[in-house]
Amino acid sequence: MPSAHHSQETVMDSIYWIIITALLLLAAFDLINGVANDAVNFLNSAIGSKAAPVRVILTVASIGVLVGACFSGGMMEVARNGIFHPDMFSYHEVMLLFLGVMISEVILLDTFNTFGLPTSTTVSLVFGILGSAVATALFKISKLRLVQSVWDFINTDKAFEIVTSILLSVAIAFTVGTIVMWISRLAFTFKYQSRFKWFGCFWCGIAMTAIAYFAVFKGLKESTLMEPSFIQYIDQNLGMALLTAFGGFSVLMFLLQHLFMTNILRLTVLAGTFSLALAFAGNDLVNFIGVFMGGLDSFQYASGVAAAGGSPSSITSMECLMPGQGMPVNHYILFAAGCMMIFALWFSKKAKTVIATGVELSRQGEGGIERFGSVPPARAIVRSAIALGRGVKRLIPARMLVRMNHQWDPAPQPLNPKDRVAFDLIRATVNLTVASLLIAWATGRQLPLSTTYVTFMVAMGSSLADKAWGRESAVYRVTGVLTVISGWFMTGLAAFTLAAVMATILHYGQVYAIFGLLALVVVILVKSTIMHRKRESKLSVERFDQITEENILDVCSHQIVDSTLKLREIYNDTVENFFQGDRKALKELADAAERLAMTSSEHHKYDILPILYKMQSRSLDMGYHFVQALEHLNEATQSLSQFSESIFTYVDNNHTPFTIDQVDDLKEVHTALIKLLDEYCKMLQTGTYIQFDYTMVAQEQLLQLVAKATKRQIKRAQRNQTRTRSSLLYLNMLNEMRFMAVQVRALTNDERNFVAA
Structure with a gap:
């Protein structure tokens, strides 16, 4: 009997080695897929406005990603204990729970990337963990005939916060982006060079202050790079700090513009790109490797129990994953994750597809093939917007209306098509500044706004205010926005359902299910890659783009x-x-x-x-x-x-x-x-x-x-x-x-x- 028990223990140990290896490989795939999806957050503005050569933009973003990744701090707690109560689960249950999350994450994000749709990796992670935890809790309650409710195992407040963040992100970001862009264009026009010569330093000073505020409060607040005392001091003296930063940046921009003849708009856009990339890596890295890190902590804890003569299967409560109980973050893993993110940033074709979606929907004017068709809700929205516009025009004096319309007279396009941009640097600056301010403001008040939702909807709002959606293209652009937004809402439901199904299969199928589902992931990834190549061939290779x-x-x-x-x-x-x-x-x-x-x-x-x-x-x-x-x-x-x-x-x-x-x-x-x-x-x-x-x-x-x-x-x-x-x-x-x-x-x-x- 002891030998049989020892043999069973050996098999179980082998299973956990397989699970932790699978979590590592899936985390690597998830990291690549996640960067492909989230790259749209910090690259769209710079690429769409051609603020610099693509290699320069990617280099700036890469530095931001590496810095943010290396100093990513306590955000890993979200995956470890933010959604479920780990002390209610055994070691075996937690490992299968984490594996179910990672399998569903990879499949879901790869699907969105294949079709070029931006989505929120945060929502995908949270609802994935929630779905897997609910399935695991139901399995445990059924198997052990427990009297507890499934909600005793779950942190329900977090899920409610995420749903709220979706609604807040979409509405607030779109509205604020529209208003700020409208005011900006009214002030500078499309032929902004002459006015910008005198007022540009103040404009860029505001933008740089917002970007710096964002970098400190969103990008580095939870990192090990910033001392808590410094953050606390800035928070207590926020007004003076912002005023000082504005004055300093304005003087710096004035000197760069007039003494060194630097295009300060390009510099501001690149600074915003760096800031968003830093925040993305510093805060969103948990979305990709947080589950693996939680699994690694669990595995190391179980290994310690085994080394002390105990049995991993006897661990019925994973208190080691509770707040303040985890092991220190391994900075070598963070550095390796940062390097992988940079690799995906430079070489992922799916990242280019997702970026293309955002740029196409923001493109100034029509011309060429629209990525999206026309659906009845989009047509109804456009008709309503046209009717509303006519009503507003009746309230504005005719002479004032004519003068205001002149502010939107388009600037002449360069003769060389290679020099033409999807939108100008003024809009790129607005996109980055408003997104930075909104996310920093929300972080300071602990409102869970999604980075993806904010950056995308600000870009859509600024496009609307800039009259990028004319009568010829509006219905197609609105269809695209509705498609992306519906995809966001579907993300939560799909992540919850898929993770729950995967966890259920794993708990009932055990080792057979582990190998079967991992094989399924490989097949899906291969097929989606082939599908993506065919789709790209259809959408772009056969177009008259390079004429x-x-x-x-x-x-x-x-x-x-x-x-x-x-x-x-x-x-x-x-x-x-x-x-x-x-x-x-x-x-x-x-x-x-x-x-x-x-x-x-x-x-x-x-x-x-x-x-x-x-x-x-x-x-x-x-x-x-x-x-x-x-x-x-x-x-x-x-x-x-x-x-x-x-x-x-x-x-x-x-x-x-x-x-x-x-x-x-x-x-x-x-x-x-x-x-x-x-x-x-x-x-x-x-x-x-x-x-x-x-x-x-x-x-x-x-x-x-x-x-x-x-x-x-x-x-x-x-x-x-x-x-x-x-x-x-x-x-x-x-x-x-x-x-x-x-x-x-x-x-x-x-x-x-x-x-x-």
């Missing part, structure tokens, strides 16, 4: 040629797989055809005017032929999409295969069309159109083949030799094949004229 006046001919021609080659490939594979009856391949081809049609449609809707604007110095004929080429490409890809979708639907519904006569006729038309498409593609690729007129004969022969095949099918239908659905699909295929041939020929002709113009 300048010098390369416009090459880029436009390349995009048209590339789309035509894809059309030919998808069409050929669709017909071949239809003859073979490969349903899975037809599904993939139908999806590919739909993506190609959607991309072509977006180019046709959004890129024509910006590209025509860049063609101003060229001939009118070039612009005309380019518009026509895009029109024909759009028609051809829409036809291909209908062609592929109808074939897949037919096969998916298990309808009767085509007869031998139908297949033979279709193959004849298909062969002729492929030869014709190959000729057109060859001309488009080489830019040589000598054979174009000779293809007219092949085109006429193809149309005659389509006509003959159509008549034969009608005759077969009259003789009841084919089914109704078979006849309908067959005739539809012939019609789409004919239509594609006509459109691709017209496209090739327009491309020939476009190049020659």
Whole structure:
């Protein structure tokens, strides 16, 4: 019996080694995912305004992250005992509780990052711990038949604070951001250089004071870098401290601006970026490694019990995780976490996607493809805003209204597209200053405002005040904001539910569940990475983004040629797989055809005017032929999409295969069309159109083949030799094949004229 008991103890010890290793690996993944999501907080303003080269911005942010991470102090208590009462749980229960939280955290944050949606890692952590703790408590109550309520195990006040913070963050940040940006633009206008020469030092002095206040009270208040006595002194003499800081920063900005000819707005934006990055790492690091640190403390405590001759399984109360009972924070772990955060900051593609969402929604004016569509609530909000605007205008004297509107006259855009910005440095400064002030103010009053919510909603409010959301783009931007906000609210529910499910599976499945869920995490991460690459390819790679006046001919021609080659490939594979009856391949081809049609449609809707604007110095004929080429490409890809979708639907519904006569006729038309498409593609690729007129004969022969095949099918239908659905699909295929041939020929002709113009 003792040997069996000893064997059981050895197995349990091995399980805890596996759990702590899994917590470490999951914390590393969570750190990378978390930085990808939270990078939007401190990089959007600097990147959107191009305050400095991207490498400089990332370097400044990296320094802030490393400093904040190394001096992250008592914030780890949130994960250890802020949400649940650890003394109510055993060692084994706590370890499974922590593992359930980390598994759900990684899956949830990776999902948000894949789709480029900012979310709150704080809310994700708190509700994840809450969900896992509730599930663990229910399991314990059920197993041991305890008389306690599940809420005896939980710190319910914390969850209520987080829900309140969501509502406060969204409403306050958006409102204050809108008001401050409106006043700022009224004071400086978009052509701010002349006024800024005299008043800029005071403006930047206010901003730098707010940023410094934020760095001290939010970034370093809980760290080991600042002495508590210093923080207390500043808090007691806050008015004098802020006034002194404002005076000092204003004088410094004046000297830098007038003696050293420094662009103090750029300096202020970079300082704000550093401050937010420092606060992010100093306070939000717990969101990523706090659970691992709690698990590590538990593991070390259990190891000490085992070394003293006790058994880890006999630990029924984890009092070591109670406030003031934990071990000192390991600064080597904090430094390593800071280095990993910097690595993710520089190399995470998903971070770029999340940042792009914030920048796109803040972009001044329309132009290009909007990331979001239109939904009824967004349309209703825009209509209400327009009606409200009309009502306010009636209350303002006409002369004053005209003068005020002139303050929003746009500044001329640089001729070089590389020099154009999503928004100017005034808005970037407002974003950072207001976000810093709000978060510092809330921290000083112990209001749990979310950093993510504040920074994002301030940016949205300043965009609205800056008239970045015009009639052409407002509904799409509002849809984007509603999407992000709904994602925030979903975060809490999803984190709670997912963590509860994971914890339940772990408690019932034990070691089998541990390996199974870890394998599931790996599969999900791999699949989401593949999905993200496909999504990015669809959203950005195929856009006319990098067009300048010098390369416009090459880029436009390349995009048209590339789309035509894809059309030919998808069409050929669709017909071949239809003859073979490969349903899975037809599904993939139908999806590919739909993506190609959607991309072509977006180019046709959004890129024509910006590209025509860049063609101003060229001939009118070039612009005309380019518009026509895009029109024909759009028609051809829409036809291909209908062609592929109808074939897949037919096969998916298990309808009767085509007869031998139908297949033979279709193959004849298909062969002729492929030869014709190959000729057109060859001309488009080489830019040589000598054979174009000779293809007219092949085109006429193809149309005659389509006509003959159509008549034969009608005759077969009259003789009841084919089914109704078979006849309908067959005739539809012939019609789409004919239509594609006509459109691709017209496209090739327009491309020939476009190049020659």
